[in-house]
Amino acid sequence: MTPLTTEEQIRYNRQLIIPQIGEKGQVKLREASVLVVGAGGLGSPVLLYLAAAGVGKIGIVDNDVVDTGNLQRQVIYNASDRGCMKAATAAEKISQLNPLIKVSPYPFRLTADNAAGLLSDYDVAVDCCDNFATRYVLSDATLEAGIPMVYGAVYQFMGQASVFNYLKGPSYRSLFPEEMHITPGDTETPPGVIGVLPGIIGSVQACEVIKIITGAGDTLSGRLLQIDALSFRIEIITL
Numbered sequence: 421m422t423p424l425t426t427e428e429q430i431r432y433n434r435q436l437i438i439p440q441i442g443e444k445g446q447v448k449l450r451e452a453s454v455l456v457v458g459a460g461g462l463g464s465p466v467l468l469y470l471a472a473a474g475v476g477k478i479g480i481v482d483n484d485v486v487d488t489g490n491l492q493r494q495v496i497y498n499a500s501d502r503g504c505m506k507a508a509t510a511a512e513k514i515s516q517l518n519p520l521i522k523v524s525p526y527p528f529r530l531t532a533d534n535a536a537g538l539l540s541d542y543d544v545a546v547d548c549c550d551n552f553a554t555r556y557v558l559s560d561a562t563l564e565a566g567i568p569m570v571y572g573a574v575y576q577f578m579g580q581a582s583v584f585n586y587l588k589g590p591s592y593r594s595l596f597p598e599e600m601h602i603t604p605g606d607t608e609t610p611p612g613v614i615g616v617l618p619g620i621i622g623s624v625q626a627c628e629v630i631k632i633i634t635g636a637g638d639t640l641s642g643r644l645l646q647i648d649a650l651s652f653r654i655e656i657i658t659l
Contacts, residue, residue, distance in 0.1 A: 421447050428520065432474050438636075445634035446474060452633045453477035455538060457530050457558050458548030459506040460484070461618030462572045462625065464496035466546050469626035471514035475633070477522045478514065479542060482506040483529040493615040530554050535561035544629055546570045547592075548622070550610060559584065559592035568632055568641075572625045574613045577650035579621040582640045582659070583628050589641035590659050617649050 424432070424443055428450070435441045454475050456463050459482040470478055486494070486501045486509060501509050507525035515523050526538065530549075535557055539545060545562050547569055549555045555571075562569040568586035573579065584592045624645060631637050644657045 424450075428474070431518075431520070435473065440636035441634055445636065448634050449474045449630065450476040452544070453479070453542045454544045454546060454629055454633075455479040455481065455542040456546045456548055457481045457554065458550060459494075459496070459510040460490065460548065460550055461493040461574065461613065461615075462548035462622040463510065463546075464494050465619050465622030466548055466572075466626045466629075467510055467514050468496060468517065469623060470629060471518045471521055471523075473626070473630055474518065475521060475629070477524070477542075479524045479526060479538065480507045480510050481526045481528070481530050481538065482510070483527060493613065493618050495619065530557055532557050532561075536565065539565045539567060542567065544568050544570065544632055546625055546629060547572060548625070552598075555592065556598055563591050563593075570625045570628045570632070572621045574617045574621055575611050577614055577617065577648060579617050579647045579649065581621050581624040581628065581645045582643065583632070584641070586632065586639060586641040595644065595659055614649060617647075620647060620649065 424446060432446050436443060436446055452475050454470055456466055459480050484506050486497045486504050486506055488502060496510050496513050505527045507527040511523040511525040539561055544567060545558060547555055547558055559569060563585050569584045571582045571584055571592060628639055631639050642659050644659055647654050
């Protein structure tokens with residue numbers, strides 16, 4: 421194990437003094453690689469917190485550009501980023517936040533043709549997709565690659581998070597067969613969402629990634645976290 425540098429010890433001090441993390445856990449974070457699919461509402465907090473935590477290699481997959489309507493919830497961007505590719509812009513933002521990490525932007529859509537190649541360089545994938553087609557591609561590819569997929573989804577005031585394909589736990593298709601989501605409405609205007617909700621669910625996803633990498637605590641594998649932010653009712657359903 422290569423010891424942490426003085427700069428790393430200072431930067432990550434508040435994590436290092438947590439018994440479940442310590443220097444051993446921080447080194448694991450430094451040596452880990454995470455692919456984040458989607459750099460929007462969920463991807464924004466996921467990317468910011470994973471970069472801040474010191475995940476050594478982060479990949480960002482997104483083929484979209486920043487527009488005004490994104491700024492209500494996609495807090496990694498600002499008004500001057502409108503018209504810029506999300507993957508490259510988000511990569512620049514988190515590189516500025518933590519220059520000790522390596523960031524790779526992939527400004528294209530995840531597909532069945534490129535998913536296996538992308539995932540071959542990563543230990544964990546984070547599902548920050550905004551459409552079911554991409555989510556199923558990611559689910560199948562992570563299952564095939566044998567790496568965990570950290571799931572998150574938001575709708576109006578409702579949010580969900582879980583961990584799939586981890587330590588022989590269930591897969592995304594185990595909970596949501598594809599037939600459930602093949603409807604004409606899938607191609608219509610995206611549903612509404614209160615701006616803070618992706619921040620809540622994305623933070624949960626980032627926490628799950630950190631736990632997977634460091635081995636701290638119990639993950640949401642085999643469990644589905646559901647949050648109703650309108651009443652702030654939180655429940656965990658055993659899968």
